[in-house]
Amino acid sequence: MTLKEYQKKRRFGITPEPAGKSAPAKKQSSPRLYVIQKHRATSLHYDFRLEWNGTLLSWAVPKGPSLDPSVKRLAMQVEDHPVEYASFEGTIPEGEYGGGTVMVWDQGTWTPEQDDVAAALQRGDFKFSLQGKKLQGSWVLVRTRGYGSRADKSWLLIKHRDAYASTKDIAAEEPRSIVSKRLLAEIAQEGGGDVEKAATGDPMSQPPASKRSKVAAAAPKKPPKKPRKRSS
Numbered sequence: 001m002t003l004k005e006y007q008k009k010r011r012f013g014i015t016p017e018p019a020g021k022s023a024p025a026k027k028q029s030s031p032r033l034y035v036i037q038k039h040r041a042t043s044l045h046y047d048f049r050l051e052w053n054g055t056l057l058s059w060a061v062p063k064g065p066s067l068d069p070s071v072k073r074l075a076m077q078v079e080d081h082p083v084e085y086a087s088f089e090g091t092i093p094e095g096e097y098g099g100g101t102v103m104v105w106d107q108g109t110w111t112p113e114q115d116d117v118a119a120a121l122q123r124g125d126f127k128f129s130l131q132g133k134k135l136q137g138s139w140v141l142v143r144t145r146g147y148g149s150r151a152d153k154s155w156l157l158i159k160h161r162d163a164y165a166s167t168k169d170i171a172a173e174e175p176r177s178i179v180s181k182r183l184l185a186e187i188a189q190e191g192g193g194d195v196e197k198a199a200t201g202d203p204m205s206q207p208p209a210s211k212r213s214k215v216a217a218a219a220p221k222k223p224p225k226k227p228r229k230r231s232s
């Protein structure tokens, strides 16, 4: 696993995203991070990330996860991200790679359901369970036939049948950040986590929703921005 592709795509003096260092691989016994980031860039998608060997394996899921086992959701594998990325919520400047707004939509830990994760990934049949706030239970990522140069990057994310399977439209019914409880539009307006940090000095203890809009209103206004030129 390497962060070279991740780092090459980004200008860290400009984007607030973490530059990242590859962390040493964790022991098998320690819990591994799971996160989904809702990301409005050129188009809205959900970035599904699983910590593995010191980085976050990452897939972009255009329609987001479905709790319905009969629904297969396209998941395009993208470059590995640094582990620190799991807590990133805020705004990537216009014109930068992935320019737009990022929300921590769900987070928790994951557990492999196969002994040899590397082999499962290689084979394209990767089973795991999630211990998140919104998503739980057993899931699978299955590599599918893609097109052109990204043929081997195309997967399907599918919920297995278990007690957590449901026909509930989780993406529509639970649209808020699991960390700040904000909607994407509110994050876009408030310009990321800086407002909360400045207000409380502690990103973990955030003001209630009623106070937050006043905090945002009191924050200095940024100069008007140029027209959007975004890429994902």
Ligand code: MN
Residues within 6 Å of the ligand: 039, 041, 045, 047, 060, 098, 232
């Ligand atoms: Mn993304």
